[in-house]
Each structure stands twice: as structure tokens, then as C-alpha cells.
Amino acid sequence: AEEDEADPADEEFFQEQAGYDEF
Incomplete structure (x- = not known):
């Protein structure tokens, strides 16, 4: 990402790292 x-x-x-499964 730039x-x-x-x-x-x-x-x-x-x-995945943040745990945002709904997003």
C-alpha cells in the first residue's frame, strides 16, 4: 500500500490482523 x-x-x-471479519 502506497x-x-x-x-x-x-x-x-x-x-485479519485487526480482527475485522464483518468488514
Whole structure:
């Protein structure tokens, strides 16, 4: 992820790390 752009892989990784299953 660069600047404000969020890559799909980064989003999934972040969600799993943060525990956001509903998002």
C-alpha cells in the first residue's frame, strides 16, 4: 500500500490482523 492507495492483499492482511471479519 502506497500513500492512500490500499492494495487488496494489504486490506485482507490488515483485516485479519485487526480482527475485522464483518468488514
